[in-house]
Amino acid sequence: MNGQDLTLEPMVRKLELWGEISPAGRAAILALPYTLREIPAHGYVVREGDRPTHSCLLRSGYAFRQKLVASGERQILAVQVRGDLIDLQNSLLRHADHTVQALTRIEAAFMPRDAIVDLAFSRPEIGKLMWFDTLVEASIAREWLTNVGRRDAYTRIAHLLCEFALRLEKAGLGDRGRYELPMTQDQLADATGLTSVHVNRTLRAMDEAGFISRDKRAVTINDWAALADAGDFNDEYLHFR
Amino acid sequence: MNGQDLTLEPMVRKLELWGEISPAGRAAILALPYTLREIPAHGYVVREGDRPTHSCLLRSGYAFRQKLVASGERQILAVQVRGDLIDLQNSLLRHADHTVQALTRIEAAFMPRDAIVDLAFSRPEIGKLMWFDTLVEASIAREWLTNVGRRDAYTRIAHLLCEFALRLEKAGLGDRGRYELPMTQDQLADATGLTSVHVNRTLRAMDEAGFISRDKRAVTINDWAALADAGDFNDEYLHFR
DNA sequence: CGTAAAATTGACTGACTTCAAATTCGGTGG
DNA sequence: CCACCGAATTTGAAGTCAGTCAATTTTACG
Numbered sequence: 001m002n003g004q005d006l007t008l009e010p011m012v013r014k015l016e017l018w019g020e021i022s023p024a025g026r027a028a029i030l031a032l033p034y035t036l037r038e039i040p041a042h043g044y045v046v047r048e049g050d051r052p053t054h055s056c057l058l059r060s061g062y063a064f065r066q067k068l069v070a071s072g073e074r075q076i077l078a079v080q081v082r083g084d085l086i087d088l089q090n091s092l093l094r095h096a097d098h099t100v101q102a103l104t105r106i107e108a109a110f111m112p113r114d115a116i117v118d119l120a121f122s123r124p125e126i127g128k129l130m131w132f133d134t135l136v137e138a139s140i141a142r143e144w145l146t147n148v149g150r151r152d153a154y155t156r157i158a159h160l161l162c163e164f165a166l167r168l169e170k171a172g173l174g175d176r177g178r179y180e181l182p183m184t185q186d187q188l189a190d191a192t193g194l195t196s197v198h199v200n201r202t203l204r205a206m207d208e209a210g211f212i213s214r215d216k217r218a219v220t221i222n223d224w225a226a227l228a229d230a231g232d233f234n235d236e237y238l239h240f241r
Numbered sequence: 242m243n244g245q246d247l248t249l250e251p252m253v254r255k256l257e258l259w260g261e262i263s264p265a266g267r268a269a270i271l272a273l274p275y276t277l278r279e280i281p282a283h284g285y286v287v288r289e290g291d292r293p294t295h296s297c298l299l300r301s302g303y304a305f306r307q308k309l310v311a312s313g314e315r316q317i318l319a320v321q322v323r324g325d326l327i328d329l330q331n332s333l334l335r336h337a338d339h340t341v342q343a344l345t346r347i348e349a350a351f352m353p354r355d356a357i358v359d360l361a362f363s364r365p366e367i368g369k370l371m372w373f374d375t376l377v378e379a380s381i382a383r384e385w386l387t388n389v390g391r392r393d394a395y396t397r398i399a400h401l402l403c404e405f406a407l408r409l410e411k412a413g414l415g416d417r418g419r420y421e422l423p424m425t426q427d428q429l430a431d432a433t434g435l436t437s438v439h440v441n442r443t444l445r446a447m448d449e450a451g452f453i454s455r456d457k458r459a460v461t462i463n464d465w466a467a468l469a470d471a472g473d474f475n476d477e478y479l480h481f482r
Numbered sequence: 483c484g485t486a487a488a489a490t491t492g493a494c495t496g497a498c499t500t501c502a503a504a505t506t507c508g509g510t511g512g
Numbered sequence: 513c514c515a516c517c518g519a520a521t522t523t524g525a526a527g528t529c530a531g532t533c534a535a536t537t538t539t540a541c542g
Contacts, residue, residue, distance in 0.1 A: 442498095
């Protein structure tokens with residue numbers, strides 16, 4: 001047929017970061033059943049404790065994963081961008097162990113988890129890439145753990161800015177020299193285990209030192225090599241081909 | 242045949258934590274090709290940057306995952322115990338993004354990654370459990386990230402002790418009231434993003450407050466509910482059935 | 483324009499680190 | 513069995529990176 005539905009095309013593009021997909025595989029992905037939903041900024045995609053029946057593809061906008069601790073503070077665990085598969089994690093686990101929330105207004109395609117799992121095992125070609133994708137997410141989580149556990153504030157923030165630069169570039173949302181980062185300093189603080197006050201001071205220091213420039217929510221990295229060095233950043237953990 | 246090789250039995254037991262396995266599935270796991278290796282304490286299982294050809298099952302002993310940062314400091318990312326599958330992660334990824342090192346002398350069964358991946362996709366029953374296992378590892382990593390990013394030292398260490406208690410209990414290595422923890426305070430510090438001096442002071446405080454007792458490397462939890470409370474510990478993220 | 487959210491700044495505080503030394507533990511050879 | 517020695521633990525004193533508190537300015541946007 002000609003007028004094929006391309007709603008899930010970003011999922012194909014995302015998985016193709018990890019390996020090649022045959023035309024038949026591509027068609028199988030595009031044929032997945034889905035429901036399109038729009039969620040406003042701050043709206044929930046999944047809540048901790050839910051027993052999710054669907055996984056979703058982030059078609060536009062930004063989302064983040066988070067957990068709350070007893071003191072009421074929040075840890076941001078990951079930031080997801082266009083094309084990211086949210087909750088392949090939860091396609092197998094029984095209940096969500098963390099919350100996923102919209103950072104901006106988002107458009108997401110919700111796919112029944114059974115359909116996803118069936119596809120994964122009926123087409124190992126696709127299944128391997130989906131598994132791969134969850135492994136890369138885990139790799140990023142380990143890098144964040146390292147970042148928060150053993151790097152000082154300056155290095156930590158520089159590292160995060162470098163990661164966003166590359167991931168947004170891969171998602172076609174800017175290049176590593178300049179991109180939009182729709183996160184408040186409060187959210188950056190929760191992602192790095194710092195306070196917003198200290199994030200503010202650190203960003204200013206990086207700005208004054210000439211590493212970056214800021215304009216609204218746009219970040220310009222003036223000297224990639226220098227920032228990557230300051231941020232102890234090595235992109236191996238992102239597992240790009 | 243009668244004298245079936247039970248070397249990989251702990252892998253069956255581990256996967257059975259996540260779901261049931263049929264007799265045929267069990268037999269398929271036990272039939273995986275493997276090489277048994279002993280590795281002394283401090284020896285490497287995988288090194289960051291390696292292109293691993295095998296994944297392995299930890300048959301006895303303890304191991305840990307780690308990364309180094311530019312300043313030379315170390316972050317411990319996970320502790321693995323008997324029965325744990327090390328580097329299912331690396332069975333699909335091209336290169337190891339972190340190092341796995343023996344904490345004590347260990348005995349590990351190395352299985353070719355192709356054999357593992359083939360089994361996963363020829364028997365979805367097993368494949369789902371293996372995928373599930375890597376998702377649980379990722380869930381634990383997110384909890385650790387939360388722990389290090391947003392809990393104070395006391396809570397953080399209490400949380401870690403609770404996690405070990407449950408995981409070791411599940412592995413048949415003690416109960417939640419008392420277990421052997423073969424980690425130095427230096428290693429505990431690297432797991433929690435603290436210094437060994439502060440770990441020492443915090444453990445002593447927990448001891449003096451009556452929460453725990455220590456004898457050599459054995460930990461006794463005097464009041465589980467109290468420690469879990471102090472450690473903001475909720476076992477959902479371990480995804481036990 | 484008006485208003486709430488976000489960013490910014492200053493003064494002060496404190497949880498955790500650093501440095502350094504003393505004590506205990508664990509394994510090994512005699 | 514004990515003496516020995518390096519590793520691990522423990523302790524004290526002093527320092528610092530990042531947090532807290534609180535006020536002001538800027539930005540976003542209906």
